[in-house]
Amino acid sequence: MATRAEVAKLAGVSEATVSYVLSGKRKISEPVQRRVVSAMQKLNYRPNRMAQALAGGKSRVIALLFPTAAKGIANVDLEYGLGAAAAAQELGYHLVMWPTFDRSISEVIATANAGLLDGVILMEVAMQDERVSALSKAKIPVGLIGRTDNEGRDSLFADRDFAGAADAAVKYFAELGHKRIGFVTERRGKSDIVVAALVRAHDGMVAAAKKYGLKLTQFESSTDVDAGRRLLHQIIESPASVTGVIALNPGASVGILQEANIIGLSIPKDLSVLSMASPESFVSATQPRLSTISPPAYEMGDCAARRLIAHLEGSKEPDLPQKLWLGELQVRETTAAPNNL
């Protein structure tokens, strides 16, 4: 590759001038500008990013910590990554895919300290997320897909409006005529990590149920489909006798559908099912087609990356208005008025 020195020589200017033409941090006279630019083109010059990074202290690389522990089902999460990667690209950054099996981040911090990473995007954020604190302490900028309970402080997030989504879901069920509904959430594991989404969705559901006067029963299930299948029996045997369920984890919804088919329970006639998080691609495979109110993952990933990068670039004002995503209610074939009015 051509170096800056060669461009400078060809254009008959100093090396610094070449840099300033590129960065625009200095006023350059018309003729010089032209000469430099044409020299760059002639030599097919590209500034060396490693040299830029070394001299400038910024790599323009960010990492997405991608959770791979729950390999259960439907990697909804890919869409987040795609959105973030595309946004990064558009802004001249690069997104490294960082698969994580646990929540340890010492290696991430080390890599950032080694100058390779300017910032990090986190998923599956907990209310009190040790990773966020650790990264903050290490002065590494963090973007979140999700958010902690530290509302004001960490402003670099893209999160769902769980209250709004829960409200929309429950309202829909109420309008269909349901009186007793279930909420399927993830089993909170042995660890004391409380994923923020679970808490906010739960709170949203409770509030919405109260608002619309529905009786709400909570069920717990792990992410895999088999757990969802077992769950259906719990649901129908429950004294709560719900006529519909709203499920937070995709595995549960599918498991319920599967098992219902096997035991001859008719969906949505005998039980309505609404998923609060299932990717489009995944829904297309379900039979009957799952009704959903899912997060716009691509968009959210895009937003998280943009916010983080804007921060890295030193923008004071957040360019993007701080919004939460509701997700669109997609009525398909698993929701209807209750049978046993």
Added chain:
Amino acid sequence: MATRAEVAKLAGVSEATVSYVLSGKRKISEPVQRRVVSAMQKLNYRPNRMAQALAGGKSRVIALLFPTAAKGIANVDLEYGLGAAAAAQELGYHLVMWPTFDRSISEVIATANAGLLDGVILMEVAMQDERVSALSKAKIPVGLIGRTDNEGRDSLFADRDFAGAADAAVKYFAELGHKRIGFVTERRGKSDIVVAALVRAHDGMVAAAKKYGLKLTQFESSTDVDAGRRLLHQIIESPASVTGVIALNPGASVGILQEANIIGLSIPKDLSVLSMASPESFVSATQPRLSTISPPAYEMGDCAARRLIAHLEGSKEPDLPQKLWLGELQVRETTAAPNNL
């Protein structure tokens, strides 16, 4: 972060010695070794990757060109990326996610020339892949998930054994008693890019059908589910009157399942369906559960990354034996003996 200079001072050695302790490219005496290592630990030293990259000419970063054009269904492809990213990580490399909407790679080449990328992994490889030639011409190492028709030359690939997979699939159908089967492949678009997988799968199917004495009819469908649904009508109205189909693209299989359910066609009684490429997570949602013989995507991504990195590290002998992946035949609920023997 602590720099090498600080470590050298603390350990009372020259900076070069610190580097050589790290790289092991020089014999270091016991006491010096100890002093340097302890100084490194005390200062929590990490070599600056940008400086290493600049001085060494290698960034230890590779990119995965991730196709996002066919947003139809089931991102099988995430698993490839996860495998590749994990392998890279394990080997001290980093994998940047590079979403691509088309097959242009000038920007990739420019980025590699800018020193950020040491190599590139390609997906959806064509028989004659212009991207491979362009990258080769630019002296950028390429790893493939898939492979071109240039068998010997580009040795850095991880591909399926399409002949073997087709053989296994057809053999299975033959043993079930099917005489006339269909092969569903992707519609070859307007462009003249011939994705290698399509060709090899086709050839494999033809050979296998001949071998087991089955009559084979080819059907074409685009990737989306709706196309798959329309396809079912083509299949049942076809004079070939097949009793089973083997589908290359996941969208088609699902569409067929969907439409069969709607029009009251019983699967597998009236028609057996076997998918040659559907991710686990996706299959769990189908009803009835799709029988498959899918590629081990994670493993293949892992392999492609390892091969590429081994090459980047200058290994002459390919460490990993050059194998092709068959994929495991998973008999689930969409395949059975034909009804109309």
Added chain:
DNA sequence: TTGTAAGCGTTATCAC
């Protein structure tokens, strides 16, 4: 408006 030169933190090539 432009040029000069001091870093940035390594690798690699000499010497000793």
Added chain:
DNA sequence: GTGATAACGCTTACAA
């Protein structure tokens, strides 16, 4: 075995 000392290609004061 170990220590200097040029690169590596850029950013960015500081001069002019």
